[in-house]
Amino acid sequence: MGRRVAVPLPAQRIVSLVPSQTELLFALGLGARVVGMTKFCIHPAEARRSATVIGGTKNFDFDKIDALQPDLIIGNKEENYQEGIEQLAARYPVWMSDISTLPDSLSMIRRVGLLTQRAEAADALAAEIDASFATLPPLAEPVSAAYFIWRKPYMVAAGGTFIDDLLTRAGFRNVFGALGRYPEITPDQLRQAAPRQILLSSEPYPFGAKHMAEFQEICPAAEIRIVDGELFSWYGSRLRHSAAYFRELRCRN
Template identity: 40%
Template sequence: MMQNNNDEDFLVDASGRRHQPHSGPARIVSLVPSLTELVCDLGLAGQLVGRTGFCIHPRAILKPVPKVGGTKDVNLERLRELAPTHVIVNVDENRRECVEEIAACVPHVIVTHPCTPEDNLPVYRLLGGIFGCEAEAERLCAELAAALDEARAVGASLPLEKVLYLIWREPWMTVARSTYISAMLATVGWQTVPEADEPRYPAFEWDAPWLAGVARVFLSSEPYRFRDSHLAEVAAASGRPAALIDGEMASWYGSRAVAGLRYLTGLRRTLAGVP
């Protein structure tokens, strides 16, 4: 989001830190897979000098970009060797202690924390303003706004459905209402259970009382890779229809949110039998 201070525009990240537009080429390390994709979609791939091993989209562009470990286990020595001017992190995906160590040696650490699909709009503008690609950011904002309108229209036109979104097996785990995934599903009229906000990723048993009223169960492709072979098991355990769902489309923010909302809109229509 933009703030005005002493007649100068500053870009403010999720930590409240103010960033000024960067002059000249940057050296960007992204420690967030979905935001690495956003960096590329903003036309900044040539300034990306580091990524995590989980940053896999777009594959051809990212293949030559050096890896600096994972989102939770960053190789700080390797990161320092890359001499980044900016490191992009996320409140949920990166450890606070690691981010604090990075901030001690990198000039600019950009903190993000989108919790709803709408929160991607200030993220687009934040990166667009810092790296001088405002036009590309506004293009993405327009695409997201259109996808949000379509998703909300479908959600409003169909009965609200309670759904269970599985992310793990042994133990069975799902998502709380406070998660980005839950907010994405809610846009098209799918309300996740349980209703509580914490814990964010609760384990459960199939006899949990809050499962009453669930219309269908979704089996996500990540972080656990559910497959067709799990559908019968889940349908038998839950007594509800079960379907696979693309986890990247439901959980990746950044530019993927546009395609994600369109995917969920289409899936809601298909499962409801609406053309």
């Protein structure tokens, strides 16, 4: 992002503004140093018992953050909001990630390891994730799919997103890959795209079995599936489980 961040080493009071990076910090053995996190940071389960909730990913409680006096804040370009990040960066060291692909996520893991003096653990974690994805070769005939993240309005993960990259690795061809980022989609657009599968993510919108019928009505020939959104979109230590999950999805295709 072209920013230079001076961080005191080792950082002792860390605020994480992104759920997947919060989980990563705990996976690297840094849980005792995480003093603040967002209300969406639900993993690991014990995290909230030791840290202060400082609002959401796009609405920070600055008074709570000030009270914590962090010496390092970790955020993400897509998940956080520019105005809030700029306000924090004027007072604290704020390190930002920018993730669009699996290699981006592996680089982020290693960089966070360097930043927090956990380089050896971070390198091992990144290598484990990389090796697990290496067991998922590209399919000769990927399954055409649409990946929905929101309802009312319908929104999908399209090209240039981390989800799109993982869809390809999981053996899918994103029928909306030519579109940018997270566009709104009409029922007619979905009908014309005619995906073989419609993937309804468990997050950020909590799609469930009750929503499957409305998509089946739009695309009667498509298979409608509820998928684990965390394993498609969390780009930290949770990626250890993604390749195995994608292998299961392939077996059911």
